[in-house]
Amino acid sequence: MVAKNVDPVITQKWARIRGILRSEVGDAAYRSWLKPLTLLSAKNGTVIVSVPTQFMRDWVVSHYADRLRELWVGQGSDIHSVDVVVQSVSQVTVVRQVVPNQPSSGQVQVSDLTKGPGQLSICSPLDPRLRFDNFVVGPSNELAYAAARRVADLEAARFNPLFLYGGVGLGKTHLMHAIAMHVRESFPEKKVGYLSAEKFMYHFVRALRMKDTVSFKEQLRSLDLLMIDDLQFITGKEATQEEFFHTFNDLVDNNRQVVISADKSPSDLYGMEERLRSRLGWGLVADISATSFDLRYQIVELKARKMKVEIPPKVIEFLSHRITSNIRELEGALNRVVAHATLVGRDISVESCHEVLSDLLRANTKKLTIEEIQKRVAQHFEIRLTDMCSARRARVVARPRQVAMYLSKQLTTRSLPEIGRKFGGRDHTTVMHAVKKVEELRSNDVRFDEDVDMLRRLLES
Ligand code: ADP
Ligand code: MG
Numbered sequence: 001m002v003a004k005n006v007d008p009v010i011t012q013k014w015a016r017i018r019g020i021l022r023s024e025v026g027d028a029a030y031r032s033w034l035k036p037l038t039l040l041s042a043k044n045g046t047v048i049v050s051v052p053t054q055f056m057r058d059w060v061v062s063h064y065a066d067r068l069r070e071l072w073v074g075q076g077s078d079i080h081s082v083d084v085v086v087q088s089v090s091q092v093t094v095v096r097q098v099v100p101n102q103p104s105s106g107q108v109q110v111s112d113l114t115k116g117p118g119q120l121s122i123c124s125p126l127d128p129r130l131r132f133d134n135f136v137v138g139p140s141n142e143l144a145y146a147a148a149r150r151v152a153d154l155e156a157a158r159f160n161p162l163f164l165y166g167g168v169g170l171g172k173t174h175l176m177h178a179i180a181m182h183v184r185e186s187f188p189e190k191k192v193g194y195l196s197a198e199k200f201m202y203h204f205v206r207a208l209r210m211k212d213t214v215s216f217k218e219q220l221r222s223l224d225l226l227m228i229d230d231l232q233f234i235t236g237k238e239a240t241q242e243e244f245f246h247t248f249n250d251l252v253d254n255n256r257q258v259v260i261s262a263d264k265s266p267s268d269l270y271g272m273e274e275r276l277r278s279r280l281g282w283g284l285v286a287d288i289s290a291t292s293f294d295l296r297y298q299i300v301e302l303k304a305r306k307m308k309v310e311i312p313p314k315v316i317e318f319l320s321h322r323i324t325s326n327i328r329e330l331e332g333a334l335n336r337v338v339a340h341a342t343l344v345g346r347d348i349s350v351e352s353c354h355e356v357l358s359d360l361l362r363a364n365t366k367k368l369t370i371e372e373i374q375k376r377v378a379q380h381f382e383i384r385l386t387d388m389c390s391a392r393r394a395r396v397v398a399r400p401r402q403v404a405m406y407l408s409k410q411l412t413t414r415s416l417p418e419i420g421r422k423f424g425g426r427d428h429t430t431v432m433h434a435v436k437k438v439e440e441l442r443s444n445d446v447r448f449d450e451d452v453d454m455l456r457r458l459l460e461s
Pocket of ligand 2: 169172173229
């Protein structure tokens with residue numbers, strides 16, 4: 001959407017940007033978060049877009065503000081910042097001269113590396129919400145967290161560089177921003193710079209082209225704390241690596257702190273020069289590994305509290321069990337569930353999660369096999385695995401066998417005849433009977449119900 005008084009050229013650019021965003025984020029995310037954006041004005045280098053709710057504003061600012069800004073800059077306009085404000089749709093359409101006076105886009109400029117008005121700083125803005133106090137600590141990230149805290153306390157003995165590595169969406173960027181926020185608050189005189197390796201490369205290449213590498217280097221070397229995120233992006237780029245190496249050595253030699261993140265440990269960064277790889281491992285190398293159920297549970301709980309929504313424990317448990325890939329995806333799932341409930345005015349339940357998250361749930365589903373189910377169930381009821389397929393009809397083996405059939409139906413996409421075949425060549429009607437029997441028992445016997453539920457969770461986790 002566009003407010004009435006916006007220049008047609010700008011309107012066209014906006015349409016192009018929306019097209020790009022749509023192809024980048026996919027239809028679902030686009031519909032939920034970006035389609036509702038209304039362009040209010042583009043003046044004095046600043047674009048102002050509105051969203052209908054505070055919740056959406058927070059979401060858009062934290063997830064898309066940087067990209068929006070980049071896209072505007074890429075459109076060759078003189079736009080260099082994007083503000084996101086809250087305004088209901090009805091307010092927007094009657095607006096003539098839009099001068100919303102809601103403050104800020106929620107972004108904080110980290111350092112004063114801007115060369116002048118209208119020009120972008122080579123460092124990226126920080127998200128003020130990525131802080132230590134909302135970083136949930138568990139076994140998978142405690143070393144990285146402790147090291148980050150230590151580094152943020154610039155005075156103490158520290159590791160230089162601090163190298164954080166781990167898979168996507170596990171909290172590397174969060175920790176880096178938290179370090180920067182902490183330093184900003186505790187040591188306001190210190191200069192902090194945070195930028196992605198991609199940005200580093202981009203600015204370096206541009207400086208080369210403008211024959212202005214000296215000031216590029218000076219800017220970086222004036223920092224007390226330099227953070228480079230996603231270093232894997234400069235693998236294979238020799239000139240950039242060389243430059244990075246020199247800047248890095250310079251800073252460390254001058255006792256400035258450097259923090260680096262990547263998706264792999266230094267020794268696994270193929271395409272990175274050997275001497276750089278070994279140099280990167282001189283300080284402390286801390287990995288963030290896959291999350292545990294408990295950590296995911298606590299994170300969902302915390303985010304729900306921050307969003308001020310009441311989420312039933314069953315739903316938190318469901319999300320933490322089922323969205324295991326990474327925390328970004330888990331957060332996305334929570335946001336979708338909450339947004340959906342708000343929009344349609346319904347309570348949040350496990351059923352509504354199934355409905356709203358079907359695509360995510362499918363992607364996160366491990367391919368469970370009937371054999372695994374049989375094994376787990378046999379272990380649980382302490383019967384022999386061979387009895388899953390045997391002809392014995394004694395209750396002690398028949399009941400567990402029925403449970404295994406039931407779970408096979410629930411947790412795999414196998415048909416009844418296929419399941420029957422895997423259980424010693426039984427008929428599909430036997431499987432159907434088992435499913436009915438277990439359902440009946442579950443509704444009549446609480447202990448049995450809990451047992452089956454626990455088995456299901458074990459199998460799904
Ligand atoms: P990475 O940089 O490793 O890909 P991010 O730092 O961007 O991952 O984390 C993805 C999302 O998950 C962010 O919104 C972040 O705030 C959140 N997150 C990650 N780890 C934690 C944690 N331990 N506690 C709370 N939120 C977390
Ligand atoms: Mg990151």
